[in-house]
Structure formats: C-alpha cells, structure tokens
Amino acid sequence: MTNQTAPGAQSSISPDQLVFIDPRFEFSAPLRFLWSLVTFSFYGVFIVGTILAVTSDIEWLRWAGILCALWLVDRALHINTPPYQLDRLSADKVAGVNVAQFLLPKSFRIIVRALDRTGISGGDFYLHFMKALLRDAGIRGALWRLEISPEEFEHKVDEEIAKYTKKDKQYSHAELLARIELLIKMAFIEAYGEGTRHIAPSNLFAALGTIDDAAVRRVFYLFSLDVGDLQKALIFSRYRQRFAWMRVIPATLGGFARKGPRHRIMNRAWTARPTPTLDMYSDDLTDLAREQRVGFLIGHAQEYGTMINILSRGAKQNVMLVGDPGSGKETIISHLAFNIVKDKVPDALFDKRLVSLSIGELVSGAGPEEISGRVSAVVSELIGAKNIILYIPDIHNLFKTSGEGFMNVANMMLPAIAGDAFQVIGSTYPREMKSEIEPHTDFLGAFETVRIEEITEDEAIKLLTYVSIIMERQYKVVISFEAIKAAVSIAHKYFKQKMLPSSAEDLLKEALADATHRGEKMLTDELVIAVAERKVNIPIHKATKEEAEKLLNLEDIIHKNLVDQEPAVGAVARALRQYRSGLARSGGPIATFLFVGPTGVGKTELAKILATTQFGSEQMLLRFDMSEYQDKQSIFRFIGTPDGKMSGTLTEAVIQKPYSLILLDEFEKAHPDVLNLFLQVLDDGRITDNVGRVVDFHNTIVIATSNANSDFIKDSIEAGRTIEDIRDEFKKKLTTHFRPELLNRFSDVIIFKNLSVDDTIAIARMQMKKFAKMVGQDQGIALDIDDAVVQHLARIGHDPVFGARPLRTVINDRIKSQLAEMILRNEISQGSHLRLTMEGDTVRFVVTEEHN
Secondary structure (H helix, E strand, O other), rough: OOOOOOOOOOOOOHHHEEEEEEEEHHHHHHHHHHHHHHHHHHHHHHHHHHHHHHHHHHHHHHHHHHHHHHHHHHHHHOOOOOOOOOOOOOOOOOOOEEEEHOHHHHHHHHHHHHHHHHHHHOOOHHHHHHHHHOOOOOHHHHHHHOOHHHHHHHHHHHHHHHOOOOOOOOOOOOHHHHHHHHHHHHHHHHHHHHOOOOOOOHHHHHHHHOOOOHHHHHHHHHOOOOOOHHHHHHHHHHHHHHHHHHOOOOOHHHOOOOOOOOOOOOOOOOOOOOOOHHOOOEEEEHHHHHOOOOOOOOOOHHHHHHHHHHHHOOOOOOOEEEEEOOOOOOHHHHHHHHHHOOOOOOOOHHOEEEEEEEEEHHHHOOOOHHHHHHHHHHHHHHHHOEEEEEEOHHHHHHHHHHHHHHHHHHHHHHHHHHHOOEEEEEEEOHHHHHHHOOOOOHHHHHEEEEEOOOOOOOHHHHHHHHHHHHHHHHHOEOOOOOHHHHHHHHHHOOOOOOOOOHHHHHHHHHHHHHHHHOOOEOOHHHHHHHHHHHOOOOOOOOOOHHHHHHHHOHHHHHHHOOOOOHHHHHHHHHHHHHHHOOOOOOOOOOEEEEEEEEOOOOHHHHHHHHHHHHHOOOHHEEEEEEEHOOOHHHHHHEOOOOOOOOOOOHHHHHHHHEEEEEEEHHHOOOOOHHHHHHHHHHHHEEEEOOOOOOEEEOOEEEEEEEOOOHHHHHHHOOOOOOHHHHHHHHHHHOOOOOHHHHOOOOOEEEEEOOHHHHHHHHHHHHHHHHHHEEEEEEHHEEOOOOOOHHHHHHHHHEEEOOOOHHHHHHHHHHHHHHHHHHHOOOOOOOEEEEEEEEEEEEEEEEEEEOOO
C-alpha cells in the first residue's frame, strides 16, 4: 500500500523517524576545499580524456569515448539534483530514510557556508544560516509577498549576529552537526508535506520557523512573521521558479499536480474487458488525471481517508458523498483519480479506472425500453470489467419523479450495487439526501455516507495561494499574501452564500478587476477590504479617526431619530463600540438584546436605527412576528421540515443576509420549543437546519421585543422609581414568561419606560420635520409648521397604553390627507410656500407665497 502526499497536505512525520548521514559535513573547511579541488580536477581530466577518445582513430576507444560522453551529459543534466526524489517516496517507507539524500546541492552549499561562517566568527549558527538563505531570490520574493522588506529583514539579522562575539557562543563540531541534522530533518518534513521533489532553500527557511531558537524567534517576532504564513508565501516563489524554467504557468489547478504514467484502458494484469457502451455515456476521470486536468487537492484529508478506507474494505464498498455546492466533492473524486494514476492507492484500488457516469446522457432521447437496454449493457460491462469504480454525480437524479427513466435506472442498478458487483461513489446535496435518497432505505443501505465539510480558512489560504499564481498571469497584477488572507477571512465571515474557497476566490477576482481598472500594480488587503465593503455595505476595516468620533458620540446620533429611552440607547451604543473596536466577545452574535416595555415606546424604532447604523439600511432588518409561531410544529418554519422539502425562513434568511439585524417581535408569544431554539443562537451564534447545515449568526445583531410585565414598568415609574431601581426585580418577574437560562443568554435585557406627553411632543416634532423635508424634496413645496401645530398633534396622538403609535394615524388623518387633497385640487403646486398654523382646535393650511 502506498500513499500520495498532495501539495499542502499535512505531514505527521516525526524527526525521530528519520536518519541523517552525510560524511561531507564531517569534513573541516580545508578538507572540503581539498575534496572540491580533487573533484574538479578529476572532471577536468575526464573531460579531456573523453574528447581525445571520441576523436581517436581507434574504433573501440572512440566507442568508449562516446559512452563516457553520454555519462558526462547525464551527469551535467542532473548535477543540481540529489539522487532521490521526495514525491516518489511512499508514506510507509518514510521511517528510517536518510534525509541527506534529498538535499539539493544548492541547499547543501548554503548550509556549508553558514557552517564555515559560524566556525570562523562564532555566534548563533541559525542566524548565520538565515543570513545565507537571504541570498536566495525565492526567499526574498516570499518576504516581499508578506510585505516585509528583504533589506530590512537582512539588516535585522545582521544586528542580531553582531550581538554575539566568538566567545559568547561557540559550538563544538558535534553540536553544530546536531543543529544541522535537526534543521534538515524539519526541512524534509516540510518538503514532504508540501509535495515537493527535493529539500530546497525555501524548505530550509520554512523549517527555521519551527526551530526552538531564541534568536530566530526574536527576528520572526520583530516582523510579526507567522510560520504558517511563511510556508504559504514560499509557495509563490517555489512554483514561480519552476514555471519560469518551464516557460509556462498552468491554466488550471490541475497543472500543479505531477504528471502520471501513460494512458491505460486495460489493467496491467490484462484481466479487464473493454466497456464500449459505458464509454458512450461517461468520462474516464483517470484519463483526465493523466492529462493533468484534475487531481489537485488541499484539505479534506479526513473525508478522503474515510472514502479510501470504505473503498478498500471487503464488503459494502460503496460511498455516498454528501455536501453543499462548492464543498469539494468533485475535487475529492478527482484526487482519487490522480492517485490511482500515480499508483498512490491501497492495493485493493490498484490499477482501477474511475469513470463518471452521466445519467442525463444515459436516458436522453430514448424510450423506456431503450433506456432499459442501455442500463443493462452498462451494468453488464461494469460487472465484466472488474476494474472500474463508477462515480455518479448528483445521484439523487436517479429518483426524480419527473422522469420514469430515472426510476427505472435506479431499480435496475440497485441489485448490482447492493450485491457489491462493482464499486460506486455517488454525490448529492444535503437537501436532496433528505428528500430524495433517505426515503429509499434499500438503496441508501448499500452506501456508507461521508459528509463533506467546508475546508478551513488555513486550507483555503493555501489553495488560493496556488490559484493566485494563475490569476496573476491573467490580470497582470501582483497579489500580496495579505490580500489572500483578507479575502479568505472576509469571505468566510460575510459571504456565506458560497463555501470556501469559492467565496474567497470570487472576492479576490472582483478585487483584481478593480485593481486592474485603477491601474494598480499590486493587490493589497486594503483593496480587498474596500471591494468587500461595497458589496456588504458595512464597515469591515478598522475604525478611522472620523468613524471613531462617530462611535464615541453614537448616543447623540441615535437620539436624532429616537426620543428618550437613555438606558436602552446607552446599552446598544456600548455594544457597537465594543464590536467596532474588536473587543466584543467571540463565539456569538455581535450583540443580543431583549427589549421589554409597553407598546409604542420605541423598541422597534431603535432596532431600525441599529440596522441602519451597523448594516447601512433598514433593508438589512429581518423581522419575524413571533405570535405566528405559537404551536410546536412552527419550529420547522424556522429551520425547515424534516423531509427537506421546505427550507427554514430564519435559516435561509441568515444564509442570504449573514450580516443583518434579526428582530423577533412579541417574543413571549412563541411556543416554548421555538424559544429553546434560540438558546444556541444567542450563546454560540449558530444553529443547525433541517438538512444538517450549520447556519452562522456571528455577524448578526439579535433583538427580541416583549410587552411582558409592562404594567409593572408603568406603575413603578409613576411611583417615582427609576429604571435602575426596578431592573433586578423586573428580571425576576420575567422568569414567569421566559426560562432563566434563556434570559441569561442575552447580552442585556433593556427596559423601555412609558412615554410622557413631552416625549410624544418631541416625537411629533421629529416626525413633522421629516415630513416637511420629504414634501420639499418630492413635491417642491416649502412647508413651515408652527410649534403649536406640533403640540396639538402630540396631545391628540398621545396614548398612555399605546404610546406614540397613534401619533402616526393622527398625522396621516389631520395633515397628510388634507395636503394630498390640496395638491390634487391644484391649490398648491411645485414652488408653493405653505404654512401650518392653529386656529382654535383646527390646523389651518395657509399658502403664503411662491418660492424659488
């Protein structure tokens, strides 16, 4: 059994498993010089002798010269390569391998240079080695990608070297060899994990970051250089150098995979059979892998390993891959094809063909009888071939009720699949798995299910590093490593409609297009952030001085649209300041509030203001009337029905708008099971929907409103008590409506008091001011409103029970309706100047003059 380590794969090799033997490092500097002199002298004599032999008149001597010349040519072609290649080393043969055999001559020379320098001047060997590595163009390029000046980095290394004198740190030869041995072993592990052929200088530099050396750590710390970031940035340099030598950059990720052996239809034991019918309705993925068009994989190591184990066992060898679009199902299948071609699979899968069947082509343009004949022929060929793994993408199409042909295909293939006559890999989506496949228990029972999860941010960064090499050629813009990190981080946080890496790649492409339009030569993280902010319409960057000033005065900004309710305004302002300064708690939504108070006091209005302040628009407010969720079954309206046929209103809304304010009106009226649903939302910021997807609430603000115990608030305020005085007592009373564990999960329970007449007057003044502005902008009519009119409307619109809610009706009836009739009767028109005054208890509309 052998395994393939793909580029970017994680390696679990320990240095203790490896061996380091290289007598050249035992030599002293003079002895190494002597050895080099003898070697060059030998080659010089050998070349001269070969030339004389080739030009000799003696036939046998001439042939001997030709053989020697061929040997010299071969030696010249391989003079800069070590005797062994890492990508040909199987995982089960790593233990005990001599790592020195994979060291590039260039890497050897750099180590020797540092070794000699340390012997001469003393000091820290690793610092001298770092200094020697900085001569490599690829390493300097990687630092530049990380927005670190190579010159400044080298200067800092020189400063660290200068701190040591020969007396400060003097190694014995054995100690130096021990440090070299550890370094090369760590570089081997790094190179093997990255899927490179040899131990190159870039691998040695990455290995430096894993060495426990105070001086090295200090240099890395000074430049905030993360080892993981360094390893990924070195990918640019490594493949840039490789493709520069090849004078080509691959058009797809498949070009980063190593080329496999020649095309084979028949297995090497010549026991397989041709499959002409199957070939008509399928694509051979192993052929595509040989052409370097598929096979590149980063991440999904666990899912891939599980799939291999299932396919390799003795019974029930069929796999069902279940994952959302873009989760990587096709990539995993392609990587299997690649490893089959490379003979990097267990013995049970050796020499297999991986064939992708197109159900659409199989049933297209044929009646039931012809379809039956085609399926029978395909199944017969699969059974007879004995070396085919059949891949059926979107296998749920076998059960679509819209076509009888699909059902016939399922019924005809089931006996062979269930009987392990041939191996099958199917792929489907979570919703289709629930609605189409799970009801067919006999079919599902023939498969082992493997869930394909979204790759991690770290894996997405590594994958996009490879993608960026291709995109740089397309857009003619250099992509900084920080831009890649920003794209992944932002996409994972704000663009949940797609999974990583697709969401990050789309954002990176948009940013590249914008950079090209602007004439930028390098794509930076600032440009990526700017493009993302335009898409989501919320601030992502760190608060500027102007924004910080607004945040510090957020209460005043809110009060431009909301009257009184100081404790509520202060609480939400503090929460937003914590979030924008990066101090908000991790693991949950931005903030979660329970607004409690009488009707019409500003609870919903404050939610609207928050939506506009944080998310840019009231359109980002997702409102749910919880009085509509009073029965136990209504929970499925939120998360979707168990059969997968109906999506959840809450989960789908958050997937479409992951950056939004969720308003839960009349929260206390919902069924207790529905309320329990929000325990996880408020605490962890996530919820699982009906098809197993985890929906992320980390970028939302959750506000629940309630009128519970409003009379207690009213009576307490009228008795002269303040909100702070009644807070604890009021929270205890809330436990009659809400479970304590639910209340405790809110960031804050905010009490809204009843509005006074003066509050209603202030609200009326605010609303009439907005109305006058709207009339002026939309109708071109100047509208002046006496304060007596405002107070008259407020007195009529004030209600001790319903707060300021009736005020809107009063303004509509007394002001807007009459003004509408005047416009329709042409009593006023664009350019008119209208004044609203009081005459007794009646509002008079007086046209005073035309205005410009």
